[in-house]
Amino acid sequence: xxxxxxxxxxxxxxxxxxxxxxxxxxxxxxxxxxxxxxxxxxxxxxxxxxxxxxxxxxxxxxxxxxxxxxxxxxxxxxxxxxxxxxxxxxxxxxxxxxxxxxxxxxxxxxxxxxxxxxxxxxxxxxxxxxxxxxxxxxxxxxxxxxxxxxxxxxxxxxxxxxxxxxxxxxxxxxxxxxxxxxxxxxxxxxxxxxxxxxxxxxxxxxxxxxxxxxxxxxxxxxxxxxxxxxxx
Amino acid sequence: xxxxxxxxxxxxxxxxxxxxxxxxxxxxxxxxxxxxxxxxxxxxxxxxxxxxxxxxxxxxxxxxxxxxxxxxxxxxxxxxxxxxxxxxxxxxxxxxxxxxxxxxxxxxxxxxxxxxxxxxxxxxxxxxxxxxxxxxxxxxxxxxxxxxxxxxxxxxxxxxxxxxxxxxxxxxxxxxxxxxxxxxxxxxxxxxxxxxxxxxxxxxxxxxxxxxxxxxxxxxxxxxxxxxxxxx
Numbered sequence: 326x327x328x329x330x331x332x333x334x335x336x337x338x339x340x341x342x343x344x345x346x347x348x349x350x351x352x353x354x355x356x357x358x359x360x361x362x363x364x365x366x367x368x369x370x371x372x373x374x375x376x377x378x379x380x381x382x383x384x385x386x387x388x389x390x391x392x393x394x395x396x397x398x399x400x401x402x403x404x405x406x407x408x409x410x411x412x413x414x415x416x417x418x419x420x421x422x423x424x425x426x427x428x429x430x431x432x433x434x435x436x437x438x439x440x441x442x443x444x445x446x447x448x449x450x451x452x453x454x455x456x457x458x459x460x461x462x463x464x465x466x467x468x469x470x471x472x473x474x475x476x477x478x479x480x481x482x483x484x485x486x487x488x489x490x491x492x493x494x495x496x497x498x499x500x501x502x503x504x505x506x507x508x509x510x511x512x513x514x515x516x517x518x519x520x521x522x523x524x525x526x527x528x529x530x531x532x533x534x535x536x537x538x539x540x541x542x543x544x545x546x547x548x549x550x551x552x553x554x555x556x557x
Numbered sequence: 558x559x560x561x562x563x564x565x566x567x568x569x570x571x572x573x574x575x576x577x578x579x580x581x582x583x584x585x586x587x588x589x590x591x592x593x594x595x596x597x598x599x600x601x602x603x604x605x606x607x608x609x610x611x612x613x614x615x616x617x618x619x620x621x622x623x624x625x626x627x628x629x630x631x632x633x634x635x636x637x638x639x640x641x642x643x644x645x646x647x648x649x650x651x652x653x654x655x656x657x658x659x660x661x662x663x664x665x666x667x668x669x670x671x672x673x674x675x676x677x678x679x680x681x682x683x684x685x686x687x688x689x690x691x692x693x694x695x696x697x698x699x700x701x702x703x704x705x706x707x708x709x710x711x712x713x714x715x716x717x718x719x720x721x722x723x724x725x726x727x728x729x730x731x732x733x734x735x736x737x738x739x740x741x742x743x744x745x746x747x748x749x750x751x752x753x754x755x756x757x758x759x760x761x762x763x764x765x766x767x768x769x770x771x772x773x774x775x776x777x778x779x780x781x782x783x784x785x786x787x788x789x
Contacts, residue, residue: 332733334566363732370745500595501564503735513602 326428326448327371330494330503331364333357336387336539337497340364341453344373345426352377352425354445354453355496356390358551364390365397375400376425379417381455381496382442383408383547385469386537392551402550405432405443412550417443433483437476438464444484451492452507458484459495460502463516466529468536469544473529477522485511558660558680559603562726562735563596565589568619568771569729572596573685576605577658584609584657586677586685587728588622590783596622597629607632608657611649613687613728614674615640615779617701618769624783634782637664637675644782649675665715669708670696676716683724684739690716691727692734695748698761700768701776705761709754717743 327344340360344351351373356364368375375398378391382405391402401414403423408416417423419434431446435457445453456464458480466473489508512518516525537543546552561574572592576583583605588596600607607630610623614637623634633646635655640648649655651666663678667689677685688696690712698705721740744750748757769775778784 330735332564332735334569334733337566360733367734370741501566501592502599503562503564509602 327351327373328447328451329367331360331367333360333387335359337499338384338387339494339496339498339503340390341494342367343425343428343430343447344371345428348426349373350376350426352379352423352430353390353394354379355381355384355455356394358388358390358393361390361393361397365394374398377401377403377423379403379423379430379443379445380405380408380410380547381444381453381457382439383410383469383544384456385439385540385544386497387539388543388546389551392546392549395550404550405434405441408441409548410550412548412552419443435476435479435483437466437472437474437479438469440470440472446487446491450490451494452484452487453494453496454484455496458493458510458514460493460498460500460505460510461514461516463514464496465532465534467532467534468540473526474522476529477517477525481517481522485517559583559605560679560683561599563592563599565592565619567591569731570616570619571726571728571730571735572622573726574599574605575657575660575662575679576603577660580658581605582608582658584611584655584662585622585626586611587613587616587687588626590620590622590625593622593625593629597626606630609633609635609655611635611655611662611675611677612637612640612642612779613676613685613689614671615642615701615776616688617671617772617776617779618729619771620775620778621783624778624781627782636782637666637673640673641780642782644780644784651675667708667711667715669698669704669706669711670701672702672704678719678723682722683726684716684719685726685728686716687728690725690742690746692725692730692732692737692742693746693748695746696728697764697766699764699766700772705758706754708761709749709757713749713754717749 329342341354404413406418438456559576573586636645638650664675670688
């Protein structure tokens with residue numbers, strides 16, 4: 326498998342490129358509109374064909390690259406079931422799998438940060454967690470129908486039931502970490518280790534974070550799969 | 558093998574943590590002084606013992622974390638042969654190997670960006686290139702006794718002779734790439750693909766880059782293994 330983690334420094338967002346070296350089919354997870362040229366250049370150099378752009382959720386901090394990528398490559402845009410994005414080519418529900426050549430991408434419904442959200446388990450050994458589980462943290466739950474109790478349940482009940490050695494690749498990191506494991510997060514993530522559901526909810530209810538700078542632009546744009554006049 | 562790529566956003570520097578899960582011995586390559594607390598926290602959480610801090614070279618853009626890490630953990634500080642750092646515990650020459658448990662770290666002399674520089678080949682399948690070969694680029698050669706001709710020779714003659722599938726992990730990336738391969742760089746690195754030695758030297762001689770912001774502070778501090786009053 327070809328697997329590349331890509332970083333957008335402005336929003337500390339990770340995009341993932343996944344491809345089957347045999348069939349040359351590729352998928353991007355959580356592309357960022359400002360990085361579309363970079364991502365297409367890499368895809369071209371590697372001789373890949375972009376089949377799918379998958380979103381883990383409707384992002385509030387950056388505009389997705391999916392709109393431009395669909396227009397430029399004809400790839401399909403895939404969003405989690407019930408996401409408010411009528412423009413999507415396809416919705417993916419909990420337990421559904423997408424194949425990229427021989428690579429399996431299994432969707433795990435992980436709402437809580439937003440009311441529709443999927444993590445993607447790649448070939449059973451690494452999970453792209455979007456803004457659900459982060460390295461030593463988790464996504465905030467104070468807008469876009471976020472719900473701390475639901476987030477606790479899906480992280481502890483679903484993601485933490487994956488094997489301990491499963492690699493965790495998050496949608497963001499703000500401290501320079503790139504990867505972790507489920508075992509490490511169970512043991513060392515301060516949002517979960519030593520917390521029960523009630524104390525987690527209380528913690529999340531009192532974060533008092535400022536809104537993402539681009540929220541007013543990003544959410545409506547992402548509900549239209551990244552279609553904004555400035556970019557299309 | 559435990560292998561972690563860590564990022565310092567201010568200077569776009571990658572630090573690498575390498576450890577043997579059996580013996581719990583660890584090495585850091587190119588630590589950054591502002592990230593020492595993060596790195597030590599991770600090392601502690603993973604139950605590792607830091608044995609070595611290795612430098613690929615005397616950095617001009619950031620102060621090494623080695624000084625603080627030596628003081629706090631008693632690890633050894635290792636620099637490439639002939640590096641102007643009398644404070645080092647040990648010098649490593651071309652072809653020498655350091656062992657971390659069962660993991661081998663082979664030094665490959667790769668001067669040119671600076672007059673002493675090592676790349677480190679980890680277990681034969683991934684090479685930490687420091688500021689010699691970067692992803693679709695290379696280190697500048699206009700200070701610290703840099704030499705474009707020498708850099709061309711070591712990259713084309715030494716690094717490009719590694720197997721094409723060898724993973725390339727650079728000391729910096731400014732566009733959000735995290736990893737490449739030798740085969741990819743041979744084919745797509747614009748500093749080398751389609752260039753001969755003379756055109757490469759001409760290209761490097763005309764980059765006209767500004768000096769790194771911290772050069773006046775970083776080089777003398779790194780020649781003392783990161784000992785500066787503000788940090789020690």
